Amino acid sequence: MKREIIQLEEANSVAPVSPAVRVGDLIFVSGQVGFDNHNKCYYGDDIETQARGAMENLKEVLEASGSDMDHLVKVSIYLTDINDFPVVNGIYKEYIHEPYPARICYGIADIFIGGLVEIEAVAVTGD
Secondary structure, eight states, X not given: OOEEEEOOSSOOOSSSOOSEEXXXXXXXXXXXXXXXXXXXXXXXXXXXXXXXXXXXXXHHHHHHTTOXXXXXXXEEEEESSGGGHHHHXXXXXXXXXXXXXXXXXXEOSOOGGGOSEEEEEEEEOOO
């Protein structure tokens, strides 16, 4: 099966990674952090601002891939402080509505360059 690499104009990752890869009707989205690709910095240093930024970046990648938040099937959330879960969960529900995709949330030691939250996902196309 053919794979299509999804690129964004403003994306400028320091790692060798594609924002997303589409294979058939599935879209695999790389981890999205609260990083502002236009200004090349984190949106802020607090969990709420970074979580909103990560969700906006996820939304942008999905739209560039021919999908949207309503077509998510699996979401993985990584937090450097698991106590931030209630805040991130509230923001998550602003962007993603019932019926909810499968999801898991991990508490981890660190995220690249001062990140507090990272979100990766799998979606189906909106076709």
